[in-house]
Amino acid sequence: MNRPSPDKPASHRISLLATLQQAHFRVATLMMLAVGFALSLAALVALRTAADQNLQLVARSIAYTTEAAVVFRDTIAIQESLGLIARQESLASAQIVGVQGILLGRYIRPSDSLADAVGDRIVALLLPQPTVAPVMYQGRRIAEVRLRGDGAGFVGFIFMGLAGMLVCLALGAVAVRQLSRRIQRDILQPVQALTAVTYAARFDRATSARAPASRIAEFHQLGEDFNALLMEIEVYQTQLHQENKSLSHLANHDSLTGLPNRSYFRRRLTRALQDIQTTGGGLAVLYLDNDHFKSINDRYGHAVGDALLVEVADRVRAQVRENDVVARLGGDEFAILLAPLHNVEDAARIADKIISSMAEPLETRPQDHIVPSLSIGIAIYPMHGQTAEQLLRAADRAMYRVKSQHRGQRHIFNHQTDGSDSLHPPEKREVL
Incomplete structure (x- = not known):
């Protein structure tokens, strides 16, 4: 018996399994992206605060170390101390400026790579103003230290964050796959079995088929009710067949x-x-x-x-x-x-x-x-x-x-x- 063609071609219809998989994948992806973005933003804020505090400590250390050299205007000592501390603390640039605006010492990190350029751009975005610390002598401000941090740490952190999000996405995909398998086992298989029994009863008149038991209570109850209905139909068909047979016999005998x-x-x-x-x-x-x-x-x-x-x-x-x-x-x-x-x-x-x-x-x-x-x-x-x-x-x-x-x-x-x-x-x- 030919089944009636549906209103919409079967090739344009999406299965329940595909629908659930897409929904779970979208929800999981959006959730992980949102969580990853929130965590990354919080980490960047924390990193910015930590970097600012670290630069403040470095600036004060430089001010304390170069105080005597600034007082005596020993530019060579200032330059040596400034370069030593800047290299140790991985600074992008550092300078000491006198109160009259005279440059007493300066350090600029050699920058010849794309990572350094990207890092400097990131530092400029996160810390647009240089870190400043005064150089004091006898309670009087005689100069100030101006610093800019190295962006390599920020770049490394960003790459680590992206890698972490990719790992989370991969783990989420695995979790969605496992969830889809469980859904297929617990939900789709009972639905498919019930659909097969329904088609058999509708198109093949196979009322002897029965829906299997399910682990989910609602599907199990639905299958039991459907089986009971099929049993009633089978009994009714048997009675009808017997009556038709009896009537046919009476009509011909x-x-x-x-x-x-x-x-x-x-x-x-x-x-x-x-x-x-x-x-x-x-x-x-x-x-x-x-x-x-x-x-x-x-x-x-x-x-x-x-x-x-x-x-x-x-x-x-x-x-x-x-x-x-x-x-x-x-x-x-x-x-x-x-x-x-x-x-x-x-x-x-x-x-x-x-x-x-x-x-x-x-x-x-x-x-x-x-x-x-x-x-x-x-x-x-x-x-x-x-x-x-x-x-x-x-x-x-x-x-x-x-x-x-x-x-x-x-x-x-x-x-x-x-x-x-x-x-x-x-x-x-x-x-x-």
């Missing part, structure tokens, strides 16, 4: 004898003729009528008449093959379809067996013994007819020939002796 009725026999005969016309072969139609049935029914009552019909039906059915069809056409008349039939003698032999099976009396009361008797007319395809109506009419005429001459016998239709409609009384002109 005689309620008294359980044999197929006239309409069923006509359909089977028509189908058998179609098959034979394709595959070749022959078949026979036997028309059976109970002898003296009306007198038995009038003398012993309808109950005995019904018992006689049931007994005759059982005996007739016992003498034919499994694939042959025995039907009650109505009243005390029966018909038999013998298919396939290899020769006429087989039909005559079966008719003789049926007649012989009627020799056993039917005991209704201890003092009454009713012996069934049948008159049988036989029509052979294709000699006596090409259609179901022709064969039944021929078999009926052959049967009436027996009843009019020798009851309790069988007779094969003969065109010369049985072909005239004058053989039939008005009430038996038309069999079907």
Whole structure:
């Protein structure tokens, strides 16, 4: 059975697993980026404060160390002390300026790399003003120290922060993957199983399928409810099938004898003729009528008449093959379809067996013994007819020939002796 095409092509639809994976990845990425940015910002602020305090200490140390040299204007000592401390503390630049604005000493770190240039730019952004410390002598300001820190530490910190965020992103991706696997196991697998059961029930009418148990309570309860619904549908379908089967049997079978009725026999005969016309072969139609049935029914009552019909039906059915069809056409008349039939003698032999099976009396009361008797007319395809109506009419005429001459016998239709409609009384002109 073809499934109805959805409103939107399946290739344009995203699965639940992909949706959850994307949502988790986005949330995890944004969260880690936000946390990383916040931590990096806090670390930069802390680093800026620490660097500023460190530069203040270095500036005061330089002021204290060069105090005597500044007093005596010993520029060589000032330069040596300034360069020594600047190199030890990794300063980008340092200078000592007198109160009149005279430059007393200066140190500039050699800068010949991109990292130094980037570091200086970062320091300029974080610490735009140089760190200043006064050089005091006898409570009087005689000069001041001006410093700028090296940005290499800032650059290293930034690269370490970026590396840390990348590591966090990688760990987050692994965590999202593990979470997706767990979601697939705990959520998607029950949903997929329930979907498969739903499709099977909808498109394949497979109501025997059941949703498996789930670790999640809500999915487990949903599966249990769905299974209960499928069980009710299965029970309902079974009952409906039984009712349809019973109705079909009632529509195609005689309620008294359980044999197929006239309409069923006509359909089977028509189908058998179609098959034979394709595959070749022959078949026979036997028309059976109970002898003296009306007198038995009038003398012993309808109950005995019904018992006689049931007994005759059982005996007739016992003498034919499994694939042959025995039907009650109505009243005390029966018909038999013998298919396939290899020769006429087989039909005559079966008719003789049926007649012989009627020799056993039917005991209704201890003092009454009713012996069934049948008159049988036989029509052979294709000699006596090409259609179901022709064969039944021929078999009926052959049967009436027996009843009019020798009851309790069988007779094969003969065109010369049985072909005239004058053989039939008005009430038996038309069999079907």
